[in-house]
Amino acid sequence: MEISFNTKEESNNKRKTEFLSLPQEERFLRFLLLCEQLVSLFPTKKVKKNNFVIDLCTNELE
Numbered sequence: 001m002e003i004s005f006n007t008k009e010e011s012n013n014k015r016k017t018e019f020l021s022l023p024q025e026e027r028f029l030r031f032l033l034l035c036e037q038l039v040s041l042f043p044t045k046k047v048k049k050n051n052f053v054i055d056l057c058t059n060e061l062e
Contacts, residue, residue, distance in 0.1 A: 006014070019027065 022030070
């Protein structure tokens with residue numbers, strides 16, 4: 001583990017450069033993981049409503 005002392009701007013630029021150097025698929029996967037983590041950090045209150053739900057199952061038609 002290496003410790004370095006940088007300004008916030010330098011650190012952010014380094015992180016941005018490292019992230020953009022990843023393949024496009026990897027960047028997308030990391031974005032999805034970040035979204036998933038944010039949902040767990042900031043859960044929303046689930047309100048159960050008696051809504052009518054249509055569940056389409058395309059597998060049954062085959």
